[in-house]
């Protein structure tokens with residue numbers, strides 16, 4: 001239905017009313033903005049007779065390029081080993097110190113050379129070439145707007161040909177960690193859709209897919225040896241009415257007509273996702289959500305327990321249990337669940353975690369994409385948990401812990417050991433890195449000083465709720481945590497675009513439109529924070545805060561992550577609607593150098609650059625109509 005006419009990219013340009021001032025020809029033809037860019041007169045004409053010369057280290061990239069260009073020309077380009085010949089040359093840079101992902105791109109009328117010390121760099125050089133291909137070509141994922149046809153082939157060429165503008169580019173990523181978090185737990189999104197998203201990520205030079213594969217509503221990956229996880233946890237355990245009642249206060253809430261939501265990746269599916277991602281230099285980081293947001297896992301392991309008890313196998317039944325019937329604790333999670341937190345005093349809880357981590361490690365190894373980091377959840381564990389659990393009381397006494405609060409640190413200490421023993425880096429939500437303490441007679445949350453030195457990486461999401469949270473990023477980074485910027489206000493893509501009754505999405509963290517991801521400036525934020533008349537920091541579209549970021553802290557900010565939670569995202573069309581074009585602003589901030597306006601606090605320059613950025617978006621996405629829902 002045509003209810004919300006603003007939901008076309010074209011309308012958004014018009015709304016910003018700036019775009020028309022900047023002629024497209026004057027903008028870099030590469031997105032995200034390269035570190036340096038120069039355009040020269042002339043073109044390279046590439047037709048099916050073209051060849052790709054490659055350094056042997058870059059064979060995989062050469063094949064990828066050949067297939068990609070082949071889609072446009074109707075024939076794969078021939079590969080020749082050695083980078084001193086060919087219409088496109090993939091060259092090994094002599095400069096071995098070149099940063100991961102850095103590359104040079106140099107266009108001449110007879111050959112294009114991509115040069116890098118590493119395969120990632122070559123891959124990104126190829127993506128830059130890709131962004132110069134004409135809008136509407138098949139491989140850009142975006143069809144031409146209706147009524148427009150592709151440019152005719154140049155005269156003299158045989159069959160279809162591509163005209164590549166000649167540019168000189170010297171480029172490298174701003175951040176090493178450029179991530180999209182995809183929630184496939186709340187509502188399942190099938191393998192084919194994940195592969196499509198991986199292609200999109202490659203185009204924008206993102207290099208991490210953080211897969212949120214388990215939550216209260218579902219467990220989405222087959223774990224050999226624990227069939228209940230997917231047989232029970234992969235299906236919706238409750239009706240849509242029940243769900244609607246459970247989420248009374250969040251945004252537009254669940255789509256009551258939804259019939260999807262069930263599903264999981266088989267082992268083979270997961271391996272395919274990993275291989276597909278690896279070819280695109282994207283690291284998949286699986287998340288095992290814990291100890292809260294774990295209802296699907298808990299119910300699955302209860303089912304396993306019941307089955308084995310019936311079969312008379314009591315010892316085996318107790319093996320991987322996550323809940324304890326003796327635990328009479330009362331709590332309600334943010335999403336109103338009363339039974340979604342693992343019991344941290346059960347030895348079987350740790351056995352379960354070890355088993356799951358081991359199986360994930362094995363699958364990643366088999367796919368040729370070995371894990372070196374794993375996400376172990378940690379967000380939103382409700383108050384009241386473990387308070388009336390005899391097992392927890394015994395544990396507190398035995399370990400001489402101060403009380404229930406200390407169970408949190410005990411838990412993540414053990415989780416860290418499980419992960420570190422397997423040679424993996426621990427990664428989690430910010431809460432996993434925080435500690436409650438008393439200050440001036442009040443409870444405040446501080447960066448837990450015990451974990452900061454353990455190479456523990458955290459997603460910092462909360463820059464909107466609670467007193468003193470604005471500068472959490474800085475405090476965690478200053479305390480030694482590796483910090484990924486994932487603030488709700490700018491990077492939670494499940495927030496609705498605008499406040500409109502028909503716009504899908506949550507709004508508990510405000511509205512995330514196309515501006516917010518683009519305008520977020522990673523740091524130096526304190527200096528740039530805007531203030532009201534009284535000198536109070538204004539609510540953040542960028543982080544404000546009280547603690548300054550130290551130089552050491554700045555070094556610990558490793559990247560940016562956009563998060564697409566899926567309570568309200570039930571179809572592929574909706575997923576793409578929430579992702580695009582928000583993802584472009586995020587990709588620009590994650591890859592491109594900080595824009596001058598961020599340093600100079602120059603509003604006019606900001607507006608100009610912003611307009612330019614939008615023109616670039618137009619260049620790449622075309623005037624694609626966003627799906628209407």
Ligand code: TNX
Pocket residue numbers: 293379380429461492494506565566567
């Ligand atoms: C908060 S912030 C969550 C998710 C929800 C999301 C919805 C955080 C780490 N957890 O469980 O899906 O809000 O916007």
